[in-house]
Amino acid sequence: MSAVVAEHDHHHDDHDHGPAKGILRWIITTNHKDIGTLYLLFALAMFFVGGSMAMIIRAELFEPGMQFVDPQFFNSMTTMHALVMVFGAVMPAFVGLANWMIPMMIGAPDMALPRMNNMSFWLLVAGVLMLASTLFMEGGAPAGGWTLYPPLVLQTGKAFPFAVFSVHLLGISSIMGAINIIATILNMRAPAMTLMKMPLFVWTWLITGFLLIAIMPVFAGAVTMLLTDKFFHTSFFDAAGGGDPVLYQHIFWFFGHPEVYVMILPTFGVASTIIPVFARKPLFGYSSMVYATASIAFLSFIVWAHHMFTVGMPLAGELYFMYATMLIAIPTGVKVFNWTATMWKGSMTFETPMLFSIAFVVLFTLGGFTGLMMSIAPVDFQYHDTYFIVAHFHYTLVPASIFILMAAGYYWLPKWTGHMYNEKIGQLHFWLSTISVNILFFPQHFLGLAGMPRRIPDYAIQFADWNMISSIGGFIFGASQLLFLYIVIDTIRGGTGEKVTDEVWEDAHKHGLEWTLPSPVPYHTFTTPPTVIPTEHI
């Protein structure tokens, strides 16, 4: 908060200097662009860490029998893969995009609370490092699944309290990030930027921010109860003292279901930003998109028990959670139809960001359909805890959230760096990823329907063929992501050498304020609020 200076000498004191020199620039920075970059690079690094864990999982499952790792370590890998990908890769990547883009999209000079912004990033690093350190502890990293269900998770060795405290740190970091984003959106908009003129990415993050503030503390409470059950003889989930382990599942999924929307709502926002630009049409149904996002966020709080149809709920409960879950398909369907209608009769071109966005629309819808199948309570008893659910949520996360993060990278990298990425390698990355992600996850539907349980290192012989195909897809997908790493580094260092224009993409300046700024973006932007707001996205 260096803003306690009079309005007229604002520019001289506050904004005419560039970044600090050296490594300290990145440690003490309060600039939203620097912090956005830190978040994005950290998320990319964690994407490869979590991805390596997935490679270990797929290598072990390549053939039946035990080949490479022992079962305990295998289960640590499934647990850590999930925690690292959710809390270390996808969520920080979207917070990074929010940091970079929201001030530029709403005509604000920076985030509302820059120092808190810096702190939330470094708390994230601390939390993830603490989580990673559990891999080297006596008894190994947590191996009870990312849901941390008791009583299994209470059998974790020395790592247990560290895992709990890392969840606390990650929670505090996300809450601070969310507060910052909400304050920026509500207080820092250029006067001409009314709420219903905001780009959808900003809208989806506003709603996601509220979700995070509502759910992260509940998760923190649940793991605190686990901690006191283990070390201080409380009996929240301990049957001997009158507790109930099923209570944990209810509390966890009260957090867990909105949490999956924390990862998907900003995905919707980026897709709604990219598709109109490459379809050269305004977004179809802007206000319905806003209302659909808000409806999905609301519904996410009242459907949690569809994750636990098999715990023995009364019939009325099963029916309620079944119908409430199906209801989510309506606002989600509104979105899918709106994206399709946006492309309808548009002058489409197929640059890499658009390719990833189209693949997102198709493959996310597929993941949504399997979700609908599992919402049917009686049918879910067969799918529960099989590879079918694994296929379902990977379809909604990998070719959805991850693809859209890739799309966002290709879409905004030229604006951030001032350099054009290599379109040929970008498209190669797209095709390899899209084909291999389906080889990787589609067979898992068959495995699940045939009854292969999740979270096991070995399996019955009849599952061998599809597992091998799935693993081959996994290895191709993993290797293809190195192309993305190459492109990011190459683009930062100059890319194709082609000079990019301010708007980068044809007529993009009609779609968002960020394209009215120079490329690369100067260190400080919109120190005076813009007066003309592009409205093509509405």
Next chain:
Amino acid sequence: MNRSVSQKNIKLARNLIIVAIAMFGFGYALVPIYDVLCELKWIERDRPDALKQAKEKAYEIDKDRDVTIEFVSSINENTPLLFHSEIEKLKVHPGEYHTVNFYAENKTDNNLNAMAVHSYAPAVISKFVDTITCFCLNEQSFKPKESKVLPVRFVINPELPEQYKTITLSYTFFDRTENQ
């Protein structure tokens, strides 16, 4: 950023932090809320009610049908007890009183406190099982290597619906020594 915007930001941040703290409290409030919802049978069908000690009263014995009672004895994690029942199964007529003995032995050279938790299956018939005495009503303390006979006296209420032919009474011992 001018002063008024900066103050607005801090005020909003403070309010949102209060919301976050309140939600932390809400997580804990879910514990009693859950108990109420369970009591109303809204959210969990199979949760055993807290076991109530029943008074012995004379039922009319239903000689026309048998109900098979199965006994399951188990220990949680590494509770150092040997624990089993004298019989695995018993055929009873509804309304007949029976006492079945369980045996538990402390395997260690230390004092041991253990609590048994009951679970009757299928859960919907719990209310038709009257438990007159049960070792699961109190925490049990064992001296080093001590073995104990632990009786359960029960009756099946003759109002038990016809379709239930088999009932499982299961007891699990949890180590509670550290909680002293």
